[in-house]
Amino acid sequence: MKRFIDKRKGEAALHPNDSYQPFYPYYYDYRQGLFQKILACYQQQRWIRLSFRDGTTVEGFIRTYNPLRGVLIYVSMQKNVISCEGVRVDTLQKAQNYMGKRSTLSLPNNISLSFTIDGVDQSQNIAGWVNINELMSVSGQVVDANCI
Numbered sequence: 282m283k284r285f286i287d288k289r290k291g292e293a294a295l296h297p298n299d300s301y302q303p304f305y306p307y308y309y310d311y312r313q314g315l316f317q318k319i320l321a322c323y324q325q326q327r328w329i330r331l332s333f334r335d336g337t338t339v340e341g342f343i344r345t346y347n348p349l350r351g352v353l354i355y356v357s358m359q360k361n362v363i364s365c366e367g368v369r370v371d372t373l374q375k376a377q378n379y380m381g382k383r384s385t386l387s388l389p390n391n392i393s394l395s396f397t398i399d400g401v402d403q404s405q406n407i408a409g410w411v412n413i414n415e416l417m418s419v420s421g422q423v424v425d426a427n428c429i
Contacts, residue, residue, distance in 0.1 A: 315426050319343070322428040332425040337390035340429065344408060350397075351412045358405050362387040363396060376401040384409070392419055 322329040323343045330340050342355040356363075363370040365384035370376050379398050386396035386409065394416070396409040 315420070315423055318426040318428070322426070325428060327428040330427050330429050331423050332427075333390055333392075333422050334424055335390050335422075337388065339388050342406070346413075347410075348413075350410045352416060353399060353408060353410050355402070355406045355408045356386065358401075358407050361389075363398070363407060363409075365398065370398070370407065373401050373403075373405070376407050386411070392422070394419070 319329055323346075328340055328342045330338055332338050340357065340360070344353040344355060346352050358371050358376065363376075363384055363386050365379040365382050368375065368379075370379055370384060376398060380400070382398060384396045384398055386394045388394075394411050396411055398407060398409045400408040402408075
């Protein structure tokens with residue numbers, strides 16, 4: 282690497298024409314810390330509480346991740362609105378009827394995500410696949426994530 286002495290400061294510096302100069306971003310992307318917290322909850326197999334800029338909090342459980350399908354999450358049918366073909370999915374029977382179909386997961390702060398129903402459990406939680414690009418598009422509105 283070529284170095285030269287900056288005559289103004291008397292210290293070594295990288296030559297401005299050197300093609301190899303490391304790139305360092307000027308700001309820290311706070312989402313990186315959020316993703317680390319989310320990953321930690323996933324690895325510990327714990328539920329996650331996300332806090333949004335508007336004060337809304339949502340809870341979910343990441344079951345698995347598939348690069349082609351997205352993220353398989355569990356959410357409460359009682360705390361979130363899931364609708365499929367114009368019908369609110371709020372019971373185990375309805376969830377089983379719409380298994381494998383594209384539905385909409387509406388969060389309390391009016392954020393809507395496409396949600397393909399994959400299963401239900403006896404605790405009134407519904408599992409579904411959410412596209413990773415949709416999650417990334419709303420990640421800028423999330424300010425904190427905590428394991429619960």
